[in-house]
Amino acid sequence: MTVPTVAPAAMAPKQAAAYCGFSVPTFWRLQRNDASFPRAFKVSPGRCAVLRAELDTWLAAKRGGAQ
Secondary structure, X not given: OOOOOOOOOEEOHHHHHHHHOOOHHHHHHHHHHOOOOOOOEEEEXXXXXXXXXXXXXXXXXXXXXXX
């Protein structure tokens, strides 16, 4: 029996940075300096996350602008 793999809808900053292909400090720099970058939100005390769908949209927009 095969167990399906489920991609998370929200990712911690470390996961989000790896997903986008950059470092955690770059993730936080983009949070501060790029208004179009998806905002991290609190999911519990001491934990925040970013929605994968928002990251996908941001990456697609960056790709579209580079062409």
